Amino acid sequence: MSQTEDRRNEPRRARDEAARSRKAEQLDAEIVYLKVNQAEQSPTDQSEAASSADDKAEKYDAQTAVLPVETFDYVLPQESYKKHRSHRHSSQHTGRTKTASKEELEAADEGYVFPTSEKHGRRHRHRHRRHWFKHQPRWKKVLIVVASIILALVIAIGGTFLILREIGRRSMHNYDDFAVTTPSADESGNEIVKVDNSGRVITYNGVSYQLNEDLINIVFIGVDEGSDENADLKMADAIYTMAFDTKTGSVKVLSISRDTMADVDLYSEQGKFIDTERMQLAFSHAYRGENVTGGKNTTTSISRLFYGLPLENYFAINMDALITLNDTIGGVTLTSSMTFTSPVDGRTINEGETVTLHGKEADYYVRTRDISKLDSNNARMTRQQEYIRAFMSAVVPAVKKDPSVVTKLYGEITSNSETSLDLAKITYIASAAASKLRSASDIEYVSLKGEITKGKYAEMNVTNEEALKTMLGVFYKPLAKVPGGIKE
Template sequence: MEKKLDLDQVREDEGKGVDYTKRKSHRRRKKKKVWKIALTVLSVLALLVCVGFASFVVLQKTGKSSLMKYAGTEQMTMKNTEESGLVSKNGKKYKYNENVITLLCMGIDKDSTSWEETGYIGENGQADAIFLLALNPDAGSLDIIGISRDTMTEIATYDKQGNYVGESVNHLALAFSYGKTKEEGAELVKTAVSKLFYNLPVHGYAAIDWDALGKINDSVGGVEVTFNEEVVLNGETFAGGEKMRLTGEQAKSFVRQRGDEIGSNNKRMQRQKIYAAAFIGAAKNAVLENPLLVSDMYKELSGDMVTSMGVDEAVYLASLLPSMRFSLDDIQMIEGEVKEGTVYEEFYADEDKLMNLILDIFYYEVY
């Protein structure tokens, strides 16, 4: 519809003079310029969002493929394994579930100021906390297995010059210390854990120092836990049953401290179990709010972490997390017996219970 000319407005403008008319025209041009700038900014932001989303999708796809390749092709060596690969137990047959993604997470007893590679055996720290994660995308489940650092098992042993001297039955935590580099140490723990679990394929590992834990804790907005016993965090005492949102420094103290009495590491592992369950819940919410959180943290932790996984694999795993069912009951500790060793306490896994745990998480019943 054709717009009518407002003669009264024209006469009014003419009466105000040429300068007014020029100023009004300039204001129109200025408004158009502002709108053009706004549209340009919005277009650039939309493009960045699209590029970010496209990159996220690409990282998801490549990450899944990379994880599966890393695990290798070595066969499981469970007892009562038939030539077909099926495992017989209590009159039932079980088959290994190749879709389960297994990750090894290690906390190294160093902070960022002391975790420097020297190239010498025994100076890169020990694996103080060891957890095996099993993600089943088909079932939408996440299981975590806590492994005592004092577990007596076969580990590769080296002399001070780095020469291999054979396998020895020793504390699992020491495996890390036999690496000349952080990567070598992490690989040695991964190999030892895989053997302990009858050559279970491990698709990736991440080893972090204690400073990294504080950063990760704060990246999800802190982690709320309920204390299972009286604890002292950075000099302050809290009663059992008390609920608290931990800061990074408090989280480090909560999962790291232990006493000198026999069985003290098992008590610490119970605190680590409580923290892990609460952290997973907080992380699921944080990733839903910001899908790029994992890639951002991956870069920030570069100096406090060594991992076999690239950012694409980390992004893929993070994309699975929000849909995973998880509760405190999904964290299980290897059962066994704690004995007082010559110098340090020793933990011996119950072989039959360990086998049942492996069948329950990593296998499925065929018939």
């Protein structure tokens, strides 16, 4: 091994002491050389030589402080110390380094020193941490890196979830432009309603009701093809409005007949607005404008039924997807409320019989009606409610048995639906449902009632008072407890 390599392996303190000794010996040799030559020079030359030697000695003393080893760890040339004190360099330290005191300078010949106890700064400790990681086994390094990446992803995903949930919450509970205008009297002219604060508080029959701003309101629409001359139209065949209270966890589902007469916006085939006409609510989904979907047009008509109550969110799904959804969870078991012949195997299913519906049986059960009867849609809505309860009760066991059911349901629904719900809203709804939603058996079903008459088709006309009572019962909460519900 060479002499240079030996010196590199020596402790730093020994190297520093050896360097100082060599430099001191070199200076002493120069001084001796000058004194030898001084004797041979003239007095003037001797004076100049002595002055030169003294200057060199003073310069070395000014640059270097030679201190006892037991007192200080190492000394630092003055120029290096000044560089060390520069802003960029000193900012990397903890502030523990300090200038030598006057007594320390006098104890040393002159110079700038670092006491042993003050030597190590922040940068030095950080270097040790890097060394620690460097000397870890490869498997441990990989484990640390992977764990760090996973932690970063968890933090990122968690932050994104919280942001989306908050955006969804604000969007779903935005009542800044809320305004409801109800008639002050019933059809007979009797004064029954008083409205305050743009409809946020409504007094009906002496009882005050306040808008429930904790609700998530979503209009669900089952889309089906019409019949006869309307065969090419995509009609709103099943209409349900869900009101989910995010504070209490209660859920109310309002069923609205497709035959309900409402004000519907009409659009041309080019999407241009034509006019607003009174017709069956089912037709609202068939008309759509340039920036108005069928689902949006349906929610607008429903909002008008309830005096401008804001209903912005909808989810419309093609009824043809029902067969696949039904069979994905292994069928739906319920007690039949009608007698019918199975379109699958031709057997008779009697009223009151418990049966598991498969394929076209489920489709037949929720979509068939006797058009010769004016109120046939009401009987069909009753069966639809029965099916919805049974379906929701069957989903959880099916998912526990086969987790892939979730992705299958999601794929079928998304490919056969249109909705106003974006990712932020869905995130908020899912979060609220997971923390507050109770069992499917606790869902309360409410129907909008009206008188059914025969026009070109069956027509259900809802009175102002009936619409008001339904709106207060679903979307408002009484400021005082009302025995037996809303007063007649």
